[in-house]
Structures are given as structure tokens and as C-alpha cells.
Amino acid sequence: MFQFDTLSLVFTALIILGVVPNLFYSYGYLPHIERKAYYQIHYFAFILSMVGVVVSANALMFLLFWELMSLASWQLILTEAKEKKTLDAARFYFLMTHFGFVFLLLFFLIATDGNLELGFSAMHSIVAKFAYPTLLFFFIALGFLSKAGAVPLHVWLPYAHPEAPSPVSALMSGVMLKVAIYGLFRFLFDVLYPWPLEWGVVILVIGSLSSLVGVLYALSEHDIKALLANHSIENIGIILIGFGMGMIFESMGLKILSSFAFIAALFHTFNHMSFKSLLFMGAGSVLHQTHTKNIEKYGGLIKAMPVTALTFLLASISISALPPTNGFLSEWMIFQSMLGSSHLGDTSLKLAIPFAIFALAMTGGLAIACFVKAYGITFLGLHRSINAKHAHEVNILMRAGMILMALVVVTLMLFTPFYIDWFDKVLTEFGYPSVYERIFPEGIWHMHSVNIHGGVVSPLILLGALLGVTALLMFGYKVLDVKERIHRTWSCGYHASARTQYSATGFAGPIRRFFGWLYKPDEHFSRESIEGDSSKFSDSHYEVHVRPLFEKTLYQSVGKSANFMSYWIYRLSHFEQTRYAAMIFNLMLGVLFSYRIFAHDFSWATLMLEGAVMIISIKVLIIGDKR
Amino acid sequence: MTAYLLTIVILLLIAPLLLSFIKALKMYLLYKRPISLLQGYRNFAKLMQKETIISKEASNITRIAPFLVLAPLLVTLFFLPPVVHGAFYVSFVDAFTITGLIALSTFFLMLLGLDSASAFGGMGSSREAFIAALVEPAMVLTVFSVSMMAGDLGVGQAGVNLAAHFPREHTASFLFAAISFFILLIAENGRIPVDNPETHLELTMVHEAMILDITGVYLAIIETAASVKFVIFASLFASLFLPLGLQYALPIAIAIFVFKLFLIAAAVALIEVNTAKLRLFKVPNLLGIAIVFAFLSLITFYVLGA
Secondary structure, eight states: OBOOOHHHHHHHHHHHHHHHHHHHHHHHHGGGOSOHHHHHHHHHHHHHHHHHHHHBOBHHHHHHHHHHHHHHHHHHHGGGOOSHHHHHHHHHHHHHHHHHHHHHHHHHHHHTTTOTTOBHHHHHHHHHHOSOHHHHHHHHHHHHHHHHTOTTSOTTHHHHHHHSOHHHHHHIIIIIHHHHHHHHHHHHHHTSOSOOHHHHHHHHHHHHHHHHHHHHHHHTOOBHHHHHHHHHHHHHHHHHHHHHHHHHHHHTTOHHHHHHHHHHHHHHHHHHHHHHHHHHHHHHHHHHHHSOOBGGGOOOHHHHOHHHHHHHHHHHHHHTTOTTSHHHHHHHHHHHHHHGGGGOSOHHHHHHHHHHHHHHHHHHHHHHHHHHHHHHHHHSSSOOSHHHHTOOOOOHHHHHHHHHHHHHHHHHHHTHHHHHHHHHHHHHHTTOOOOHHHHSTTTTSOEEOSSTTOOEEOHHHHHHHHHHHHHHHHHHHHHHTOOEEEEOOOBTTBOOOTTTSOOHHHHTHHHHHHTHHHHOOEEEEEEEESTTOSSOEEEEEEEEEOOOHHIIIIIHHHHHHHHHHHHHHHHHHTOOHHHHHHHHHHHHHHHHHHHHHHHSOOOHHHHHHHHHHHHHHIIIIIIOSOO | OHHHHHHHHHHHHHHHHHHHHHHHHHHHHTTSOOOOTTHHHHHHHHHHHSOEEEETTOOHHHHHHHHHHHHHHHHHHTTSOOSSTTOOOOOSOBHHHHHHHHHHHHHHHHHHHHHTOOHHHHHHHHHHHHHHHHHHHHHHHHHHHHHHHHTOSBHHHHHHHHHHSOOGGGHHHHHHHHHHHHHHHHHHTTOTTTOOTTOOOTTTOSHHHHTTTOOHHHHHHHHHHHHHHHHHHHHHHHHHHOOOSOSSOHHHHHHHHHHHHHHHHHHHHHHHHHSOOOOGGGHHHHHHHHHHHHHHHHHIIIIIOO
16 A cells, blocks of 8 residues: 655655745744634645655555645645635646546556556556557656646646745645656656657657746746746756656666666755745745735845845755755756767767757756846845835744755755765666766765766865855955945936836846747836827836746637537537437448448548548538528 | 966966956057056056945845855866866866856856846846856857867866867867857957947946946955956866967966967957947847857767767
8 A cells, every 4th residue: 555665765755854844834824824724734634645645555545645635735725715816726726737637547547457456566567568658658747747847738837836825835836746756757667667768758858848938937927936936847847857868868778877867857856845945935935024926026125034035045046056056966967967968879869969958058047047036136126115115024933944944955965975875776776776886986075977077076075165265255355354335326326216226027128038939928018208209208117928828829729629619519419300310310321431441441432432422411411501 | 286276376367467458459459559468457456445335225245245256266266177287187077067156156246236226237137147048058068069079078187188189080060169169258258249348338238237336345356256257268268179288398388378368368359349249139149159059069079070
């Protein structure tokens, strides 16, 4: 019923690391919530069901806990259901998560041969006999990636995460998405092993697209929690890039590189849990004080909320993959595993993987831009609203939660070798060679890539050097004993005010303009000109909204075609009775013709003729004249 | 070890000189009376004596960020390839780390721009973020390509390998990578045609806009950081793409190396004189060229082996 192998334990540890700081934060946040009992029941059910998913050992338990996790998180989004927006987001989440569930159910029904109490290892032999393993791969890809939020199944994230209470957003984004990654690991290794090359390529392409799409929409977002939710899409993409590289190397027979890439993916899973939870907690604290999610209404919060600002800065540096943080280390590992592609024998793959490298590097650059925006507009400068002016530091429990999560980030940074060793054990259990000795051949100081002549990084030495040099410079500044004077910011003779400083919309302006072909922004610009003069105006207003392209094209066209189909089904059920007879006649005609075509000799001439007869009879007898 | 430390000291010392040299050469070419080559040092000395004015609107970030802008660049100086055969070099740092350290420095510079609540600071940060985001992929791809030709991803080791065995059979891809890297050198250091370091016209400035509210010692630190960044890029270019003259004795090798740095500075000055600054929205085209050359370099290496 339950199993506790290393993979399960690693993910249990991930959940515990994500949940413990969250408990503190959650209890600090509780006075803010009206329906306290309701919230707590679902909160704990959510946590327990996540643990249940990662330790369950048969299909039935897995599906039970998976569904419980979805339902509990769905109810948690509805904790503070006051606006229609929240209800819509929850409904969308419910729909998407069950869209995935259907595919998981299909996968399990096929893989267990109907006996859902079968263990995972027993499923492997059933799957080995199944004729279409790629079908099963697509089932679990759709099932898990719709939960993880990979492109094109990511659209629910920027709606659902902002509407949930902040501790829940931290849990959903930090931990629940990782449970989906666990599912991918578990069933690809335990049930669907070995994989053809194409599956790895599919995962790699999805990962590259997700990382770019996520960061680009994050940049255009004004809602701080939606911004962070979009960054979850990006980071899931980065994890999937590592995962896809691992699968590609595995199917090419390069076990050591494959193991390295999987370790990188697992490490990034942990890192994303730590810094994304911390960011959501910080955003929650800001939201708690200013009562708005609009980033344009913040500003100058670093003075009133130093703890929040400092922890948010740590997480921002980490998520932007800047050295010497843990986010840099895992992204470095993923880069190194992609550089391993030069050892592949397949030239077309060798030429294709640089595009994934390009996507990942671009993502890194844009993530830096996005977090400068998020941090700079939220915490620096002048207050942009009254609420931001009256903000003060959150209560001690919430602070404790943020500090504990910051400590998790720091431990991931300092004790990298320990974590890598652990992830290595996960893979040795699946029959991979141990690579720990290759990553850390000379003790814990230097971290090597497993490539021949690959890169080296020394996180601890880098951290020490940076801290040392900064301390030395600051000490030098102290020794110089420079005279300091406080004066207002120079702004061409005027006083600097909140209205003249740069806004988040303005900050992302150049990037929004460059990627205009993708964003297709809705711009609203109005101004009151003075006496019809085009250059003098008393009041002006500019607003820009970006709606995700996927939502506009993919989802809306699916919605439209469903509408269209339902119209025809409606027509069908409201026919006159004579037409039903005609339909039965046509159906029989169709059965007879197709029997002849499929069971007997096939010729194009009869096919065309019979097709024409069918079309005419449908047109004349069923559709009739257009009224 | 002496050679290693000596190189770092020399690089630090000539950093302001190189920027003054570019400026002087430009003025000379424009038939102006060139500034003294020592102007960089004079500015530094003057700024060190001034008092620091801190904006009323700014937070503690302004007090920390200048140090965090300079520190990663100073750390990077220790990781550069050796300039003379057999000298000590740091073997445990690869090009990704150096890219990351430079990005860390830029990150704090951008925060500094947003801290003083001035419209100019935000403008500069926003533009810098835009340019930096597009520089990143070109940088990583170029690094990847060079590392394959050098046979090692470690910067120090790559420099040594290239000096010991110049990849004559890969000249084509080597050249493409060099073009890409030179464009990145210009873009990262904010030279014309990407940014004009001498302008104080708010419509065009990028780097200057971010530091408009910084004075005194802090400004001295930021200016030093800018010159150190140029030296880092120039010496990376010299070691990776002009790997000549390492086999001589220490004084001659260092003289050759410094000469190469001045050569690169002269090339930058010539480009600055002969081109106009690009509009901000044309900059992606230039960086696109860098990305395309980086891809070309990889493709030629893989497909043609040239």
C-alpha cells in the first residue's frame, strides 16, 4: 500500500521542508481569514494528501491521494471567495486538474489491466506487453504536466495561484507542482522504462517552451502573485529541460550524463520549492499590509518591512540564477548537461540542443529583468499609494516562516554536496551508476561536471570570496570615514514624487515592445488635452493588458468548437420525427458501405461513389434546405 | 604565484588608463585636443575626496549596492586566464560562473538605479535589463563554442590550451565566435553603438542614467567597476581570441598582453568614432547578429568541423 524507497523519501523531505516554514506563516496569516476551521481542515488535508501521493505504492492509493490533493487545493482557493474572479479561477483550476486526472485514470486502467490494486513494479510487465507505449507516455505527460503547469497546459496557474490565500499559493506553487514532477519520475522510471529517444525530445521541447513562455508573461504581469505564478511555469520548464536531457542521454546509452541531468532536475526541483515558497510568502506579507496585488501600488516597502525585503532579495537573487546561490548551481548543472550534447553521435540532435541552450540562457536573462522589476518596484523608491505608506512589518509568526524558508534556501546553497549525494542515491536505486564521486572528486569544495573537460564551479569558495571582498570594501569605506550628507533626489529641479518615478509597466516597456508580436497587448491610452493642443494635456492615463496567446488561440477556439458542436447536437435532438427515420437509413447505409470497404476488396472508385451517395443522402434527407 | 598576483595588480592599475585611452584616441581622431591619459586616475582621486550625498528617498540598498557591484567584478579578476606560460591560474572556475558574476554585478546596479525614486534611474535600469537579457544567450552560446575549440570549459584552462595549441583546423568557427564576443564586449560595457558612456542626454543614456544620483566615493566605486568590467572583457578577448606571446619571459609576456589590451581598446575607439549610437529598439538587431554568429560558429564546428 505504501512504499518508502529513496525517491519517495526525497520527495517526502521536499514536502516537509516546504511545509514546516509554511505552518508558521500560515498561523501568522490565520487571523486574516474568516472561515478558520474550514481553512485549517482543508490545509491539513492538502498537506497529508501530498505526502500520501509520494508514498503510495499502488494505483488506487495514488489516484485517491492525487484526487484528494486536487480537491483540497480547489477548496483552499475558495477560502476567501468574495469576488467572481475567485470563483472563475477555482472553476478553471477544477476543470484543468480533472482534465489531467482523466488521462491518469486511462493510463492506470491500461497499465494495471483493470486491477488498480497492483503495485507499480508489477505494472511494468503489463506495460511491456502493451503494443502502444507512446500512448501511455502521452497519457502520463498530459496527466502530470497539466498539474505541473507546462506549456500548453499552464493557463490555469496565473489565475488559480493569485486567488488562493498566500500560504496556500506558496504551498501550491512550491510543493504541489513538485508532486507532479514526482509522478513523472515515478512512472517513467518504474513503469515505462526504457524510453525511446523521441520522448526525451518531447519533454525537452515542452521544457524549453515553458521556460520562455513563463518568463515572458511574468514580465508583462502587474499582479505580483500572477507574476510569481508565471515564474513557476518557467521553473517547471527548466526542470523539464534537465529531465528531457536525462531521457535523451539515457536513450542514447550515456548513463553517466543521464544521471547527472536527472540530478540537476531534482536539485532544481528542490531549489524552486525553496525560493518560490519564500517569494510567495514575501508577496503575501506585502499583500497583507497593502491590501492590493497590483505591483504599481507598492514602492518603498524596504523601509517599513526590512525582514520581508531581505528574504525577498535572497529569493530573487536565487531565482535569477545568480552566483553563488542554489538557483545558480542547479541551472549551472542543467547547462553543463546540455553542453554534454557535444558527445552525442546524432548530428541533428547536436545541432538542435543549442536552441534549447539558447532558450534557457534567454530565460535566465529575462528572469533577471523580471526580478529587478519585481523587487525594485515593490521595495525600492517612493510609496506609490497610501496603503504602501502605512505598511509595517508583519507579525512574528509570518516573519518566522519567511526566515525559516530563507534558511532552507541557505542550506541548499551551503550543503549542496549533501543533497547531491542524496539525489545520487535515488538514481542508483534505479540502476544508474553513482556519479557523486565524479561531481565531487576532490571533496566538497569543487563541483565538477561529468563531461570530459567539463566545467567546474566552487560554490563555497565563490560565496566566501564574494563576502570577503564585499566586507573588505565596506571596511575600507568605514576606515576612510567619508562625510555623508542626506539630500533629496535630483529630478531636474522638481521634487521627486511617486508619480514621476518609473512604474512596473514602464520598466517592462522595452521588452514588451520587442516581444510585441507575441504579447499583442491591449493598450488603453486616454488624455485630456488643453484646448485641443496635442502636446499640452492636464491628465493622461495609460494602461496595458496582456492576455496570454495560448488562452486566446488554443483555449478559446476549443471553447468555440465545443459551442458549435453542442449547437448541432441540439439541432439533432429537436428534429422532426421523419428525419430520425432518414438518419437510421443513413446509418445503415454507412455501416453497409464501410463493411464492404473494410472487409472486402477496396477500390478508390467505389469509395468515391459510395462517399458521394452518402453525402447526397445526408444533405437531402437530414440537413434539408437551409431556412 | 608572483606572476598571477602581478597580473591582477597590473590589470587593476591599467583599468582607468584603458578607458582614458579610448577617450583620448577618440578625441584625437575627431581633431580635438585629447585628454590626458591620467584623467581616469585624477577623477578617481577627486571623487575619493568628496563627501557622499545620499538621496533622502533611497534605502539601505544604496549603501550596500555599490560594494556589491564592484565585488563580483573584483572576484572575477582572480579567475582570468594566465598571461604568461606556466603562471598560476585558477582552474576551478568556468565561463558560466564568470557570466553569472557579471550578471550579479549588473543586478545590483539595476537595483541601485531604481532605489533613488528618480525617473532617470528607472529608465536606465529598464534599458539595461532589456540589453542584458539579450546579451545572455549570445554569451552562453559563444562560451559553449569556444569551450569546444579550446577543449575545456574552464576559462583558465581554455586560455592555456588555446595558447599551447591554436585551433588552426577550426579557424572559421573560431572567427565567428570572436565576432560574436566582440559585439558582446561592446554591448556589456555600454560603448557606442549600444550606449554612449559620455552622454548626459536622458533620452539616450543607459549606464549613466542608473548612477545619476550617486556621488563621491560611491561614484568612484561604480566608475572603477565600469573600468574593471572593461578590463575583464578585454583580457578575456585577448586570452581566448588572441592567444599569442605567452611563451616569452614574464616582463615581455606581460608587455605583449598589455599591448593586446590597448589594441582592443583602440579597436573599440575606432568603432565608436565611425558609428552612430543605435536607437534602443535597434540594439536587438546588433545582439541578434551576435547570437547568429554564435550559432554559426557552433554549426560550422559540428557540421564542417572547420
